[in-house]
Amino acid sequence: MIRTSELLKRPPVSLPETATIREVAAELAKNRVGLAVLTARDNPKRPVAVVSERDILRAVAQRLDLDGPAMSIANSPITVLDTDPVHVAAETMRRHNIRHVVVVNKNGELVGVLSIRDLCFERAILLELATAEVPATP
Numbered sequence: 001m002i003r004t005s006e007l008l009k010r011p012p013v014s015l016p017e018t019a020t021i022r023e024v025a026a027e028l029a030k031n032r033v034g035l036a037v038l039t040a041r042d043n044p045k046r047p048v049a050v051v052s053e054r055d056i057l058r059a060v061a062q063r064l065d066l067d068g069p070a071m072s073i074a075n076s077p078i079t080v081l082d083t084d085p086v087h088v089a090a091e092t093m094r095r096h097n098i099r100h101v102v103v104v105n106k107n108g109e110l111v112g113v114l115s116i117r118d119l120c121f122e123r124a125i126l127l128e129l130a131t132a133e134v135p136a137t138p
Contacts, residue, residue, distance in 0.1 A: 004089050004103050005082035007119070008112035012102075014039050017048050021059050021073060022066040024051045035100040035113055038074055045109040047102050049074035077102040082111045089114050 013027050014037040024036045028051075038049040055073045059066065064073070079102045080089045089101050093116055103112045 002086045003082065004080055004084050004086060004101075004114055005111060007086065007089075007114055008082075008103060009118070010112075012037050012110055012113045014044065014047075014110060015070070016044065017041055017071055019070045020067050021051075021056065021064065021070050024070045025056045025066070028053060028056065033113070034115060036070075037077065037102055037110055037113065038070060039110065047077045047079070047104065047108075047110045050077045050100070050102060051075075052100065079104045079108075080114070081106065086119060090119050093119075 013031045013033050013035070015024060015027060017038045018041060019038060024038075027036055028034065034053045036051050037047045038051065040046040040048050049071060051070050051074050055075070059073050078092060078096050078098055080092055082103050082105050089103075092101050093099065099116045101114050102110065103114055105111050
């Protein structure tokens with residue numbers, strides 16, 4: 001069984017919850033990723049929100065002040081545990097119709113971010129997803 005932590009290829013892009021939309025956009029572009037995690041002011045290991053490329057695009061389209069707080073366009077993080085099997089991450093993404101999940105440890109601390117791409121490009125992962133016994137959801 002492949003665990004979510006085994007798929008993490010690089011450290012997550014994270015910024016403090018006080019970051020601006022422009023700062024988040026710059027970090028996404030610099031790191032060539034689609035999701036940034038905003039962390040608690042008093043604990044940089046505790047995720048409090050996420051901002052995706054799509055959130056940034058919406059902010060630009062709505063002509064929001066890019067020097068305004070990223071928290072104004074952020075969403076609650078959808079998380080999985082670093083010990084969860086990969087099919088849990090895949091099912092979580094499907095159920096919430098999202099492309100990224102935040103991976104945390106048992107203490108709720110940020111470990112990484114998994115994207116749908118991380119799940120789709122390795123044969124072993126696809127095989128595990130295809131054969132996983134996942135409970136039916138409505």
